[in-house]
Amino acid sequence: MSQPVSPYRNWYHPYTPDRKYARRAAYFSMEFGIDQGLKIYSGGLGFLAGSHLKSAFDLKQNMIGIGMLWKYGYYDQERQQDGTMASRLVEKRYDYLQDTGIELSVAINDNPDVRVRVWVLPPDVFQTVPLYLLSTDVPDNDHLSRTITDRLYDPNDETRISQSIVLGIGGAKLVGLLGGADCYHLNEGHALPAFYYLRDQGVPSSQMVFTTHTPEKGGNETRNGYHLNNRGFFGRRLPDPELRRELVGEELNYTVSALRHSKKANAVSKLHARVARQMWQPFGLDSRIVPITNAQHPGYWTDPALQKHFEKNQVKAFRKRKTQMKADLFREVMNQTGKRFDPEVLTVVWARRFAAYKRADLLLRDFERFRKLLTNPEKPIQIIWAGKPYPEDYGAINIFNRLIEVSWGFPNLSVLTGYEMELSRLLKEGSDIWLNTPRITREASGTSGMTAAMNGSLNLTVNDGWIPEFARHGENAFVLPEADPGQPHSVQDEVDSKNLYEILEKDVLPLYYEQPEKWMEMVFRAKEEVVPAFSSHRMADAYYRELYKA
Structure with missing residues (x-):
């Protein structure tokens, strides 16, 4: 007897969206704090994203979440023998996630076919809008490819770049398979490759929005643009003149690039909006930033x-x-x-x-x-x-x-x-x-x-x-x-x-x-x-x- 086709292979909600929230919004975040038992978060960014999905469900919004299924989560915080801090990586399993049956591929470095499996957190588990989670822990992948989604905020720079490609390009491809969105929202710059991929697919900047979360340098990543180009960060290899237009010197600043792509962006408090506008005014990007203060459920x-x-x-x-x-x-x-x-x-x-x-x-x-x-x-x-x-x-x-x-x-x-x-x-x-x-x-x-x-x-x-x-x-x-x-x-x-x-x-x-x-x-x-x-x-x-x- 054949298995029923998962409703999550289409844009699906268990309710009719409220008319004022009818536009289809895809919300990309590297972490989501939904519940203690779903360990795909590290801290405040995840807590915020989780609360957002819960409120979107309560308000009957036409939104879905796009995230990553981290095999080991962030880390388990424990103690050494003397009582001081220790960190430990433990494999996590979640019986309540559903396999959508969707598998897609992204190109990373010289590998044109890194397989990405898509799982989903159904709305009725924690009362959220559907949250699609991407994993490269797929038998057909080589060992390095399988480890891309092992650990949230992996300390290895090459792995971090690969994670951005999987979330951004893999996530954008997934949304396309689900029928596309009216709005693509990046919660921080980790999923930046999505904007490059979408631009090449003909999606206008009027459908791209961005949230910047911190004035801290570590939260506004910069990496060598030529190296990113070789790694497949942009979805295709950009010719040198096109690449140089994206860079500040030889560096790609993720926040600057996300702001350039976006119709509009938001800071996460009124004070932060003033700070962010001042930070990005030299790039002519300050007028795009409005304040939408963070909140919790x-x-x-x-x-x-x-x-x-x-x-x-x-x-x-x-x-x-x-x-x-x-x-x-x-x-x-x-x-x-x-x-x-x-x-x-x-x-x-x-x-x-x-x-x-x-x-x-x-x-x-x-x-x-x-x-x-x-x-x-x-x-x-x-x-x-x-x-x-x-x-x-x-x-x-x-x-x-x-x-x-x-x-x-x-x-x-x-x-x-x-x-x-x-x-x-x-x-x-x-x-x-x-x-x-x-x-x-x-x-x-x-x-x-x-x-x-x-x-x-x-x-x-x-x-x-x-x-x-x-x-x-x-x-x-x-x-x-x-x-x-x-x-x-x-x-x-x-x-x-x-x-x-x-x-x-x-x-x-x-x-x-x-x-x-x-x-x-x-x-x-x-x-x-x-x-x-x-x-x-x-x-x-x-x-x-x-x-x-x-």
């Missing part, structure tokens, strides 16, 4: 019981539920570190991707002042760090391990490993203060503080990314005075650390212990104001209105 990230008490204005019940959520987090602290935290004590959490500019160790800058903060019996405090450094970023790993070593000396400090979606949710539910300390203008958006606020945690933060659109110091958050971003890093760090200690000592701790009613007023105000303004429903709607429209 409240239905996924918000504790249902806490939300119910909030909607009924049940302050006592809200506090009781928050205490229970803290106790849940502290069981994980006990499990990992053997430390017994107290749900009645103010708990500060710093948790996100580890990168130097995010300054996870800012609190340690004046260690004696830090020690006094930790040992004050009248206004006790507990602090938790968590996050995943890039496994080859040894500077970030050293910071992570230093925090672990410092935590050994204090019963109220803890560093947790395994920072993925479930631990992220647990930390947001169990924190009282969500600490955010990037150097100002370096955080394009940030979204972890949004979901913390959805769970009754107050942001203590620099005034960067999405924060200027939300926070009012002493009303719904605690905001550090702005350090001058033109000053040397050491000066910025000194200013910010002093202000951080000052706000903790004089604002946060006294309010929590001496004015609990006012504390709860701030918590309720923050929770009320974070949704709908920073719900991914608003964001997904804005993409259709501002980027996908004809």
